[in-house]
Amino acid sequence: MKKIGLKKILNSTMVCLLLGGLTACGEKEKAENKNESAKKDNKTYELKVSTTQAESSVIVKGLQDFAKKVDEKTNGGVKITVYPSSQLGSEEDMIDQAIQGMNIAVLSDAARMSDYVPQMGIFNMAYFVDGYDEAVKVMETETFKGWKDDLTKHGLRVLTFNFYDGARSFVGHKPATTPQDLKGQVVRTPGAAPYIESIKSMQATPYNIAWSEVYNGIQTKSIDGCEVQYTSAVSSHIYEVAKYVNKTEHINLLNCIVASEGWFKKLPEDYKKIVLDTAQESGFENAQYVISLQDKLEKDLINNGMTIVEVDKNAFKTAANKAYEVLKFTELREKIYNEIGKTN
Numbered sequence: 001m002k003k004i005g006l007k008k009i010l011n012s013t014m015v016c017l018l019l020g021g022l023t024a025c026g027e028k029e030k031a032e033n034k035n036e037s038a039k040k041d042n043k044t045y046e047l048k049v050s051t052t053q054a055e056s057s058v059i060v061k062g063l064q065d066f067a068k069k070v071d072e073k074t075n076g077g078v079k080i081t082v083y084p085s086s087q088l089g090s091e092e093d094m095i096d097q098a099i100q101g102m103n104i105a106v107l108s109d110a111a112r113m114s115d116y117v118p119q120m121g122i123f124n125m126a127y128f129v130d131g132y133d134e135a136v137k138v139m140e141t142e143t144f145k146g147w148k149d150d151l152t153k154h155g156l157r158v159l160t161f162n163f164y165d166g167a168r169s170f171v172g173h174k175p176a177t178t179p180q181d182l183k184g185q186v187v188r189t190p191g192a193a194p195y196i197e198s199i200k201s202m203q204a205t206p207y208n209i210a211w212s213e214v215y216n217g218i219q220t221k222s223i224d225g226c227e228v229q230y231t232s233a234v235s236s237h238i239y240e241v242a243k244y245v246n247k248t249e250h251i252n253l254l255n256c257i258v259a260s261e262g263w264f265k266k267l268p269e270d271y272k273k274i275v276l277d278t279a280q281e282s283g284f285e286n287a288q289y290v291i292s293l294q295d296k297l298e299k300d301l302i303n304n305g306m307t308i309v310e311v312d313k314n315a316f317k318t319a320a321n322k323a324y325e326v327l328k329f330t331e332l333r334e335k336i337y338n339e340i341g342k343t344n
Contacts, residue, residue, distance in 0.1 A: 043077075044076065044077060044078070044079055045077065045078045045079070045103075045263075045266065045267055045271065046078075046079045046080075046081070046103050047078065047079070047080045047081070047103050047104075047105055047259065047263065048080075048081055048083060048088060048103060048104050048105070049063055049066075049067070049080060049081065049082045049083065049105045049106070049107065049257065050083050050086070050087070050088040050089070050091070050094040050104065050105070050106050050107070051063065051082070051083070051084055051085075051086075051106070051107035052085070052086050052091055052107075053084055053085070053107065054084055054085050054235065055084040055085060056235065057084070057231065057235065058165075058231055058286065058289060058290055058293065059107065059163055059165060059231075059255065059286060059290075060082060060084045061286070062163060062282055062283065062285070062286025062289075063082045063107065063163075063257075063282075064082050065282050065285070065286070066080065066257075066278060066279055066282035066283075067080035067081065067082055069278045069281070069282060070274060070275055070278050073274045073278060074271055074274055077271060078267070078271055078274070078275060080105075088104075091106060091108060091112065094106045095108065095112070095156070095258070097260075098155065098156060098258065098259060098260040098263075099154060099155035099156060099260070100155070100260075100262075101155065101260050101261075101262030101263065102260055102262075102263070103260065103263045104259070104260055104263075105159065105257050105258060105259035105260070106257070106258055106259075107163065107255055107256070107257055108255065108256055108257075108258055109123070109124060109253065109254065109255050109256065110122070110123030110124050110161075110194070110254065110256070111123075111124040111190060111192035111193075111194050111195060112192065113147075113151065113156075113256065113258070114192065114193075114194065116150070116151055116154040116156065117147050117150045117151055117154075119143075119147060119329075119332055120147050121192065121193060121194040121327070121329075122194070122329050122332055122333060122336070123135075123138075123194075123254055124192065124194040124195060124198075124251060124253075125194045125197075125198055125251070125320070125323060125324060125327075125329060125333075126198035126199075126201065126202065126250040126251055126316070126317075126320035126323060127250055127251075127316070127317045127320050128251075128252075128333065129252050130252075131167075131252060132164050132252065132254075132287055132291060134340070134342070135162075135164075135252055135254050136162060136284075137340040138336055138339075138340060139161055139162065140340075141336060141339040141340060142339065143332075143335065143336055143339060144161075144336075148161075151258070152261050155260065155261045155262060156258045156259070156260070156261055157258065157259045157260065157261040157263075157264040158256055158257070158258055159256075159257040159258070159259055159275060159276060159279040160256065160257055160276070160279035160280045160282075160283040161254060161255075161256040161283075162254070162280060162283035162284050162287060163254070163255035163256070163257070163283040163286055163287060164252070164253065164254055164255065164283075164286070164287035164290050164291070165229050165231055165232070165253040165255060165290060166229035166230050166231055166252075166253060166290055166291075166294060166297075167229060167249035167250070167251065167252050167253070168227045168228055168229050168248075168249070168250060168251040168252075168253055169227065169228070169229075169245055169246060169247050169248045169249055169250070170182065170187065170204070170225055170226075170227050170245075170246040170248055170250075171225050171226055171227070171228055171233060171238055171242045171244065171245050171246070172185065172187070172218065172224050172225020172226070172242055172243075172244060172246070173218070173221070173224060173225065173242060173243060173244070174224070174225075174244060175244045175246060175307070175309045176244075176246040176309065176311065177246070177309060177310075177311045177312055178311070178312050178315045178316075179202045179203040179315060179316055179319040180203060181203075181246075182202060182203045182204040182246075183203040183204075184205065185204050185205065185224040185225060186204075186205045186207050186223045186224050186225075187199055187204040187205065187206060187207065187223065187224060187225050187226060187227060188206075188207055188208070188209055188211075188214050188217065188223050188225070188226035188227070189206045189207070189208065189226070189227055190208060191208035193327060194323075194327065195251070196208075197322075197323040197326050197327055198250065198251065198320060198323045199227065200323070201319050201320050201321070201322040201323035201326075202248075202250065202316055202319050202320060203319065207223055209223070211232075211236075214226050214228075214236070214238070215236060215237070215238065215240075215241055218238070218241045218242050219240075219241040225242060226238070226242075227248075227250070227251070229253050230293075230294060230297035230298060230301070231290065231293070231297065233245070233297070233301060234297050234300050234301065237304075239301050239304040239305055239306045240304075242306070243305070243306060243307060244306065244307050244309055245298075245301060245306055245307070245308050245309065246309045246311055247308055247309060247310055247311055248311050248313065248316050249313075250316060250320065257279055257283075
């Protein structure tokens with residue numbers, strides 16, 4: 001009887017130890033799956049992010065933060081490298097490579113994306129949104145989500161659209177408080193239609209040259225000025241050749257990271273979520289930092305001899321309506337304003 005009792009006890013003990021071991025193994029397996037579920041094939045997915053912005057720019061710091069966070073969250077499963085100052089090539093070439101399925105992403109904007117989805121150009125129209133928070137609301141609309149879906153058909157995946165570089169104002173040799181004051185002035189602006197028509201509607205003459213040529217152009221007076229956000233105005237030392245900032249704040253400059261849809265599709269599902277969520281998070285954090293810098297940047301311009309001119313914004317907004325008519329964006333603007341609950 002004693003031997004039988006001892007045997008039962010030993011059997012029971014072994015079962016307990018076995019169950020305990022299985023439980024421990026199960027917990028360990030869950031932890032491993034949680035941390036490396038997408039790394040079962042030990043594959044590393046590499047992405048090269050190209051931007052025209054200089055390495056010292058605030059946005060590049062945000063892109064580098066995005067890369068670091070993704071690396072940490074995927075335990076090295078997704079490696080992102082940022083290439084500033086067009087090191088990989090022009091923005092157009094990089095977008096073409098992304099469309100072809102290469103592991104390329106580009107920091108771009110709505111004007112460039114409008115080459116593929118024309119309606120997206122409205123984001124770079126004068127006074128479309130009043131600040132960053134309103135822009136974020138637009139990104140949450142069904143219309144905007146539809147645009148992103150349309151881009152995937154062209155081979156481009158929007159990772160996020162919420163990087164922000166501030167609001168653009170007119171900078172030049174002369175003060176301007178109304179659109180009439182800009183009449184006859186040649187102002188550098190990007191070559192996309194939303195910019196060109198917006199500048200024309202506010203009475204200036206748009207002229208497209210490379211940003212690298214703007215400093216010399218203003219200095220030699222071959223152009224009268226440019227429209228630019230504070231981050232670039234300070235970093236380019238534009239205050240050395242221009243005297244006035246006419247504070248129109250007419251275009252809020254939103255930036256997107258667009259990657260190859262072909263590359264994105266190859267990612268395991270959990271990596272896709274990490275990349276998208278982290279891009280959104282990094283863009284928002286970087287935007288808040290840019291917003292926090294605006295007063296300091298304005299003081300930098302003043303301390304370097306520039307005069308900040310407060311303008312009649314209502315007059316500029318009214319004038320800008322013509323650009324919406326020319327590009328047939330008036331109804332689209334009303335539709336989006338209804339979606340975000342704004343009255344024009």
